[in-house]
Amino acid sequence: MNLDELLAIAILLLGCFFFLAGTVGLLRFPDTLSRLHALTKADNLGLGLICLGLAIHDATLAGIVLLLFIWMMAVLSSTLSAFLIARRHHARKEYPEAGHD
Template sequence: MSTETILHLIAAVSVTLGAAFFFAGTIGLLRLPDLFSRLHALTKADNLGLGLIMLGLILYKPDLFYAVKLVLLWVLVMVSGATGAHLIAKRALRGDGEDMQ
């Protein structure tokens, strides 16, 4: 097998694992009992899933400019996801949300 074929195989495995982590995060969002557990499952699984998908895309097309753009996109999504989860948790702790029981 050539090097390109091996890279494409590793890329396909990485993207598949990333999709599996997205699926696991979705299951956690639907099945876990409280808001904080759901936030934890969703943010962790989605960040790792997106990282694996980005790794697979970088391996599929090994270009430096393309790789830098994908890593920057991954970092921005991680920062915005963490910020959003923090704000949701902070509001839930204050108890002023409309979804509080």
Template sequence: MEGVREALAVGVMVLGALFFVAGSVGMLRFPDVYTRLHALTKADNLGMGLLVFGLSLQAPGWQLVLKLVLIWIFVMIAGAISCHLVAREAYRQGVKPEQGGDL
């Protein structure tokens, strides 16, 4: 049982790390500031959630789980707000979005 939990924790955390990789690839490949923000906010939110979930499975007590969840919430708040501010400033400066098609 302990082994199963350990394996699940590692699997979930590796999956979370893969989402961080995908977010970073998106940041490099996507064409403009707005689409790059998409990659960062969403992939990192999910990656962070999976990391927190994996670490919670390994946590020795509920207080640590609470702390991890709180960290996740605050990273999400910081991510959403900073992403909004970058997008708003780009919009106010008149940065045009790429029109798309298959890029």
């Protein structure tokens, strides 16, 4: 194994760690907005690191551009879906009146 392969494996494992952290946040956090934050932040970073590791392993311009495109589409779709879930949560949630904890 050369240095590029070891670096790619290390970055891929780090990306998998962030996916695992996002999943743990989804399962452990108490409310919708906290779960949504943990999942979108960790998964976007995890996918970015996995795409970076694959780009280091592939090392062709076409492959790197395709991985960048895949990552950008995932970031855009997760942003949009998180916005829609948060908006729906906000519209349906009943907030207590001031002073009535």
